[in-house]
Amino acid sequence: MKKTNLRQIGNSLGVVLPKTLLARAGFSLDTPLDVIATHGEIRLVPCDGTAVVLTKAEVHALLSGDLAGPNGLSAALKLKASQQ
Incomplete structure (x- = not known):
């Protein structure tokens, strides 16, 4: 996680x-992005x-390498489903 200021x-x-x-994140110069703001967060999405x-x-x-726990498994399934 990187911290920055407005x-x-x-x-x-x-x-x-x-x-x-x-x-x-797979972004480069001129990557078209959707900007989504919800409940205290802003997401940049291709x-x-x-x-x-x-x-x-x-x-x-994912960042801590805990792929065997419920959150790691859930994240891995979401990522796998996105590649199909």
Whole structure:
């Protein structure tokens, strides 16, 4: 997980995302994105419909390598289903 702060960018607020983080998400310059804001979070999703929505617990399980627990298994199943 990377932490950042909102910054003034012209008349708007925004964040600067490191290239390594964008590459890990499969994003590059001019990647078309849907921006989804819900309940205290903002998600960037590729417009090609391949988005996989994971809960915070599922993300934590993946990042910690806990694939045998219920959240890890749930995340793995969602990711596998998205590839079919």
